[in-house]
Amino acid sequence: MNTARLAVFAPVDSTARVEAVVRRLTDAIALGLLTDGEQLPSEAELAAQLGVSTVTLREALMALRQQGLVETRRGRGGGSFVRAPDSLDVGVRLRAYAVDELRDLGDHYAAIAGAAARLAAQRALPSDLAPLRRSLAEMATADWDGRLRRLDGRFRVEVAAASQSARLTQEEIRLQADIGPLLWLSRDERRGHDEMSVRRLLDQHQTLVEAIAAGDGDRARALAERHVQDAMDHLIELRLRLQE
Amino acid sequence: MTSTVSTSAGSTAQVGTAVARVAQLTDQVYAALREVRDATVTALRDSLGAAPAPVVADLAALRPLLWRRLGALIAGIGFIAAPGLLADAPWYLEWWQENPSGRPVQLLRDLDPSSSAFYDYTHWDWYTGPQAGVEHTICGPYVDYLCTDEYSLTLSVPVTVSGAFLGVAAADVFVRRFEAAVLPALREIPGPAFLTNAEGRVVASTTARWITGAAYRGAPGFTAHPIRDLPLSLVAADT
Structure with missing residues (x-):
């Protein structure tokens, strides 16, 4: 049988499966569900849990290793370990994006965050607001940057979930995986992890929660869009400076 | 309201x-949850208050029952341990989800709240309701971004022995x-x-x-x- 025919009979969407596994694990790492240094289950175990073949899983792990998100050590005490991108250099990450890509990502993220915030304001009930307030309270007392970042991610997912839309929530999680770490790193670069910058972030979130609680959908949307656009404007400025 | x-x-x-x-529909789910509750108590009874204390492996006895109850309305079902109940895991879920393409799959999460921002389960309504002694808790509809990415309901009942709260028996039902x-x-x-x-x-x-x-x-x-x-x-x- 020639190669072309073999390709025809290759398992359907095995590439899509690899991508799905890569995306799932990338999301989990970006959101802090999987943490730096954490050991992943054995290949056989992980493949079984994710419902994919070992071959598919190995391909996905290879891609994650190339992205620096997973490290594999051989021998005794070996295995695959998570490498959270906390320490990734903004410049290195940013060079991978053209300015128009950043703008487009920002447009997409603002649309998702804005739409989710508007629907959340229309639909949120007290049990949807409680997690938001709890996350803000925890953020106010977070004692290190990694924890603050994870809580910030959780807060944004909770706002999206308050919209009652599973698709918007999935999209929020995906976009956080794509652009979240970069936005966070740029924030560090801009202001450092000092009390002022944390205060400002909390104030932004607090204002958004109030708009949602008041049922003011237009205001909630405008605020959520503004927050994304501000952060993205800054990221684009950083990117433009890299070219000089 | x-x-x-x-x-x-x-x-x-x-x-x-x-x-x-x-x-009648909710009764179907609650009947399964009462079975899970009874099986949990049976699995843990001997080691409760004794040395050695119950461990994660004791809960493996629930699996055949959990697997049988998946399907029809129930997309996920299990027992969620009160923190500190088990000697070898401070946080634990014996939680199984249906899998359209094969055997049920166990949900494995990073359950250390100091490293994960997400999985302190004790604040979710499906946990706090039974913990407060409510017999029939229904949480949602809500977007279940932790397990299934689906718009879901979670039904739960308390699991207790002689008044001591051991945890929660719960089931996920997709809203659709x-x-x-x-x-x-x-x-x-x-x-x-x-x-x-x-x-x-x-x-x-x-x-x-x-x-x-x-x-x-x-x-x-x-x-x-x-x-x-x-x-x-x-x-x-x-x-």
């Missing part, structure tokens, strides 16, 4: 039928399946009718004015009918 309980002439019979249908199961009965009711949770979140509906996921905050001309002791109401237009 403001509501008055009354029966209105005209659609009483159909409302009664729909109420009975909803009660629950909706499909109750809609035929709702459609029999003349005029708009919909099912809400205790807070007023719409679970299933025959009117675009309050569609699944919308918040019902009371309206003139509508009456909320309780569904037994369950945290659900059937709202129908007065006739």
Whole structure:
């Protein structure tokens, strides 16, 4: 049988499966569900849990290793370990994006965050607001940057979930995986992890929660869009400076 | 949600039928949860208060039961341990999900709240309700971004031994399946009718004015009918 025919009979969407596994694990790492240094289950175990073949899983792990998100050590005490991108250099990450890509990502993220915030304001009930307030309270007392970042991610997912839309929530999680770490790193670069910058972030979130609680959908949307656009404007400025 | 309980002439019979249908569906799930509760108590009884204390492996005895109860309405089911119950895991879920392409899969999460921002489960309504002693808790509809990415309901009951709280038996039901199961009965009711949770979140509906996921905050001309002791109401237009 020639190669072309073999390709025809290759398992359907095995590439899509690899991508799905890569995306799932990338999301989990970006959101802090999987943490730096954490050991992943054995290949056989992980493949079984994710419902994919070992071959598919190995391909996905290879891609994650190339992205620096997973490290594999051989021998005794070996295995695959998570490498959270906390320490990734903004410049290195940013060079991978053209300015128009950043703008487009920002447009997409603002649309998702804005739409989710508007629907959340229309639909949120007290049990949807409680997690938001709890996350803000925890953020106010977070004692290190990694924890603050994870809580910030959780807060944004909770706002999206308050919209009652599973698709918007999935999209929020995906976009956080794509652009979240970069936005966070740029924030560090801009202001450092000092009390002022944390205060400002909390104030932004607090204002958004109030708009949602008041049922003011237009205001909630405008605020959520503004927050994304501000952060993205800054990221684009950083990117433009890299070219000089 | 403001509501008055009354029966209105005209659609009483159909409302009664729909109420009975909803009660029957939730009963199916609660019957499975009572089985999980009993099996958990049996699995842990010998080691409770004794040395050695119960461990994760003791809960493996639940698996055949959990697997059998998956399917139909139930997409995920299990026992969630109260933190500190088990000697070898401070946080633990014996949680299984249906898998359309094969054997059920166990949910494995990073359950260390100091490293994960997400998985301190003790603040979720499906945990706090049973913990406070409520027999029938229904959480949601909500976007379950932790497990299934689906719009879901989580039903839960407390698991206790001689008054001591061990944890929670819970089951996930996808809203789309629950909706499909109750809609035929709702459609029999003349005029708009919909099912809400205790807070007023719409679970299933025959009117675009309050569609699944919308918040019902009371309206003139509508009456909320309780569904037994369950945290659900059937709202129908007065006739």
